[in-house]
Amino acid sequence: MQNTSHAVMAQRTEAKDSLDDFPTPPWATRALIEHVVGAGGLRQQICLEPACGAGHMAKVLAEYFGDVRCSDVHDYRYGAVKDFLKKPLAINSADWVITNPPFRLAEEFVLRSLPVARKGVAILARTVFLESVGRYDRLFQKHPPAKFAQFTERVPMVKGRLDRKASTATGYGWLVWEKGHSGQTQLVWIPQCRKALERGGDYELPAPPVAALKTVTAPTAGVRREARANKAQESLFGM
């Protein structure tokens, strides 16, 4: 039976200026790699987490990726402080962009991430993100995700902290855009995996990484040269 005192309902609403600080339980990020994307080759890759909050997703990404760069618009004492939607970004400067963005800005986060990522973009979002004529017109029709991976278990998220005992009535899934993908979006089911993917220490506050201040900032001359060389690739996303 659902614990309504902790439940976060599907119709959860946040103020327009809210940071939407709902940290991701670590097992839900491991589920992306283990059940959707696959861990092969990630050690050699760069992952950007541009809305890292207190680092609960970034620290899991660092279990798989060789280099995780993180930032957030608010200072959570974890990553660098940057507004992802405003700061200059270098094209193709990360292999992956992976995050759990604020719901009301998720579409903008994806559109901003697509040219930054060489290989793909993955966002964790409420399942209802798939709805809406506007989002279809502006995002899904122009940039169809390669996969939508629906959690079969609920992923309880509460404001401002992780809570092992929280429950929720909200469904969540991972939306994954892969460079080079065209055509239909594949529906994937993420099997029950919370128990298998939870680790000791998951619900403690992560220590800031040494690389916390490495972020994708204004392009250097080298990056600009690479960006020009990669101009053709941008058209993959029709940007």
Ligand SMILES: C[S@@+](CC[C@H](N)C(=O)[O-])C[C@H]1O[C@@H](n2cnc3c(N)ncnc32)[C@H](O)[C@@H]1O
């Ligand atoms: C749902 S929380 C997710 C935090 C973290 N990614 C995780 O999964 O644990 C959304 C985060 O987006 C951040 N945020 C909101 N607007 C932002 C912006 N314009 N640029 C960067 N981060 C932003 C919030 O401060 C908050 O930490």
